[in-house]
Amino acid sequence: MSKRQLISGGSPYEPKLGYSRAVVQGDWCFVAGTTGVDPDTGVFPDSALEQARNTLITIGSVLEKAGFSMGDVVRANYILTDAALMEEVAPALGEVFGEIRPAATMIVAGLVNPAMKIEIEVTAFRG
Numbered sequence: 594m595s596k597r598q599l600i601s602g603g604s605p606y607e608p609k610l611g612y613s614r615a616v617v618q619g620d621w622c623f624v625a626g627t628t629g630v631d632p633d634t635g636v637f638p639d640s641a642l643e644q645a646r647n648t649l650i651t652i653g654s655v656l657e658k659a660g661f662s663m664g665d666v667v668r669a670n671y672i673l674t675d676a677a678l679m680e681e682v683a684p685a686l687g688e689v690f691g692e693i694r695p696a697a698t699m700i701v702a703g704l705v706n707p708a709m710k711i712e713i714e715v716t717a718f719r720g
Contacts, residue, residue, distance in 0.1 A: 595619040600659045602627075602651070615655050620720035622661045626672065626712045627651050628704070637708035641678040645685035648713045653689075656717055663689055665717035671699040672712040682711055 595618060601607055602614030615624045629644025630637050632651065638644055653663050669690065673679060679699065690697075695715070704712055 598659070600655055602655060615659050617659050617661075620718055622656060622659045622665070622717040622719075624652055624655055624715045624717070626670075626714040627655075628706075628709045628712050637706070637710075641673075641681045641710040642685055644710050645682040645713070648711060649685060649689050652713060652715055656715075659717075661717045661719060664693055665719045666690070666693055666695045666715045667718045668716040669695045669697040670714040671697065672702050672704065672714075673699065674701070674704055674710050676701050678710055 598617040599613040600615035600617065600622075604614070607613060612625055614627075615622055617623075627648050628637070629647035629651075631643075631647055638647070649663075656662055656665065671682075671686070673682070704710075
């Protein structure tokens with residue numbers, strides 16, 4: 594049985610809330626829901642498109658740290674705070690996943706911080 598590997602994103606909430614940015618188990622990598630805070634300023638941009646792009650950059654770097662790539666993503670879950678944001682975030686999703694085409698679900702729900710407009714969770718497989 595393969596050893597479980599916990600990947601930290603460095604968030605102080607990881608130990609506080611008891612989660613990892615990603616968990617690798619064998620050929621699978623499960624990336625926790627990730628939001629679009631600007632990595633340089635620590636602020637959420639007003640634009641849902643920019644939040645989506647920040648989120649995907651963070652997910653890509655976490656996957657790389659775990660030995661995976663965006664090309665390994667087989668499942669994506671998108672959470673938007675408003676259905677009207679779908680068209681705004683679509684370019685970012687298409688730029689990254691247009692050729693990869695993972696199985697995906699998009700839902701509308703509230704997020705824990707009102708500044709958040711999108712959260713993305715992915716599962717990657719290599720093998």
